[in-house]
Amino acid sequence: SQTIHQWPATLVQPVGSPLSLECTVEGTSNPNLYWYRQAAGRGLQLLFYSVGIGQISSEVPQNLSASRPQDRQFILSSKKLLLSDSGFYLCAWSPGTGGRGAFFGQGTRLTVV
Amino acid sequence: KNQVEQSPQSLIILEGKNCTLQCNYTVSPFSNLRWYKQDTGRGPVSLTIMTFSENTKSNGRYTATLDADTKQSSLHITASQLSDSASYICVVSLNTGFQKLVFGTGTRLLVSP
Numbered sequence: 584s585q586t587i588h589q590w591p592a593t594l595v596q597p598v599g600s601p602l603s604l605e606c607t608v609e610g611t612s613n614p615n616l617y618w619y620r621q622a623a624g625r626g627l628q629l630l631f632y633s634v635g636i637g638q639i640s641s642e643v644p645q646n647l648s649a650s651r652p653q654d655r656q657f658i659l660s661s662k663k664l665l666l667s668d669s670g671f672y673l674c675a676w677s678p679g680t681g682g683r684g685a686f687f688g689q690g691t692r693l694t695v696v
Numbered sequence: 697k698n699q700v701e702q703s704p705q706s707l708i709i710l711e712g713k714n715c716t717l718q719c720n721y722t723v724s725p726f727s728n729l730r731w732y733k734q735d736t737g738r739g740p741v742s743l744t745i746m747t748f749s750e751n752t753k754s755n756g757r758y759t760a761t762l763d764a765d766t767k768q769s770s771l772h773i774t775a776s777q778l779s780d781s782a783s784y785i786c787v788v789s790l791n792t793g794f795q796k797l798v799f800g801t802g803t804r805l806l807v808s809p
Contacts, residue, residue, distance in 0.1 A: 589739075617797075625801065626785070626799050626800065626801035626802060627740075627785070627799045629796075629797070632796075671737070673739050673740075675739075677789075677797075684728055684730040684742065684745050684787060684789050684797070685730075685787070685789075685797055686742065687732075687739035687740045687741070688739050689738055689739045690737065690738060690739045692737060
């Protein structure tokens with residue numbers, strides 16, 4: 584069966600520090616991968632998606648970047664965090680074909696202080 | 697514009713009672729619709745998924761309906777339990793080469809003893 588791992592679960596970082604959140608998927612090949620952010624009391628906002636290694640699409644301009652160095656690895660990064668980057672970040676995957684919706688990781692609670 | 701709207705925004709019910717959550721969407725081309733349950737601070741977990749040709753799908757005490765003509769879906773929870781307290785998110789997938797997801801902002805359900 585497929586599983587998705589996302590870490591860390593919580594993170595407190597000072598303003599201006601770098602960020603690296605990692606997500607890996609097991610049990611499937613060539614998945615579509617996503618990074619979402621959820622602000623308090625708000626819906627999920629798509630940040631990045633990837634349909635293959637090295638292929639990254641950004642949905643909104645921001646202080647963040649994403650990379651996909653391996654087929655089942657997706658990384659969310661920032662060189663310098665802003666206070667506004669605080670939020671709940673979710674990684675998700677969906678089958679490359681078949682269109683059955685997405686499956687989510689457990690999320691990372693990021694607090695920038 | 698692709699949108700998913702959910703109602704009510706929040707709901708409080710007594711333990712043991714039933715409730716129905718609504719989801720209206722204007723998404724094209726439609727692929728499928730999923731209902732997710734999201735506990736506070738956790739990633740969303742899929743409850744049901746329905747394609748264009750499916751009208752009803754059940755998962756234990758959860759029953760989802762889909763009317764593709766009116767572009768409406770509902771999630772009915774029977775004999776609610778305290779553990780049902782969570783956010784319920786309606787997510788519609790577009791039938792594109794890349795499975796883009798459109799999220800509702802969710803319904804916050806509180807089951808009171």
